Amino acid sequence: MDDTKTTMATPVHRMDPPEPPKPHQGCDVCEALVGERVDAARLGDWSRVVDVNVEIGRHRAVRHA
Numbered sequence: 001m002d003d004t005k006t007t008m009a010t011p012v013h014r015m016d017p018p019e020p021p022k023p024h025q026g027c028d029v030c031e032a033l034v035g036e037r038v039d040a041a042r043l044g045d046w047s048r049v050v051d052v053n054v055e056i057g058r059h060r061a062v063r064h065a
């Protein structure tokens, strides 16, 4: 017998994308990347959304650190 609790586990499969990095105000590159992310989300291409989020994060770290 195991004595693990039988409380409800949090759902593993969530449709919400991870918290997106915020674009830097007035930056063309950020705006372009966010536009790309919006398009990908509209198409349901979540792997692309994640890719773009990574790109935004990387770009922010280099240009807006």
Ligand SMILES: [Zn+2]
Residues within 6 Å of the ligand: 024, 027, 028, 029, 030, 031, 059, 060, 063, 064
């Ligand atoms: Zn930027």
